Amino acid sequence: MREDEANWFSKWEQQLPKPEDLIPLNQTLITPDLAIAFDIGTSHNPINHNRFQQQQPPSISTPSSQTEFDSSDLNTDEPARTLKRPRLVWTPQLHKRFVDAVAHLGIKNAVPKTIMQLMSVDGLTRENVASHLQKYRLYLKRMQGLSSGTGTFGSGGDPATDHLFASSPVPPHFLHQSVHGADNFLPYMPVSALQQQHHHQQMANHLHRQFAPVGLSRQTNQSVPITPVRGGGGSYVDDLDSGNEKKALTLFPIGDD
DNA sequence: CGTGTAATAT
């Protein structure tokens, strides 16, 4: 029975990701060993195409001393507003958050603004979500249309958009259904204590912010030499942290089988 | 003003 829809929502709302509790979307991915284990960085593969993405300097500190430099250097102004942010890289993890948000919002409320707010990912803009949502919807549509008996996918053909999306479990309700009068989703129990059991790696400070001025790495501060590595040439690896096929870390009971 | 979608640009 559906409990008060408002009820689960409220409960879930309480556990909304607070800045302090935010999931470390900025996982450091792949340890050196892991990298070798795969193939990236081994052999002849200049291990460095990865210097993009995230990290936001503690913008909070005496905010007075940074106003003008010489006109020689383009000021990498702090992400105040209306600045060209670097291209958003939709990592599987980020996409997962996206899917999670959409799943819990229900198709009805799954609009860019709401999704963006519930993802609580700093730096994410409405257009970011809108753009991604557009593609994601097309992806879902495509899948629904092609529910042919091909148990094993691989045929169908156009893995243009699918790659990223395939890395994330797609809640069953995402299919096209006409809404039933009001709202209908399942009273899922969201887990809030989303903590990853990581080893004490080089996890500098726990920053929850996303991307930084990527293209122009010119920060006046002494950034830690840690470069959040990411699946380089080999694309993204599935959530290795989650085990691989264990629904241990997954947010909610999605991929139920 | 916010959204959905297609086309187009970077």
Added chain:
DNA sequence: GATATTACAC
């Protein structure tokens, strides 16, 4: 090739 951006409809 993946995202962003634009244009237009609603």
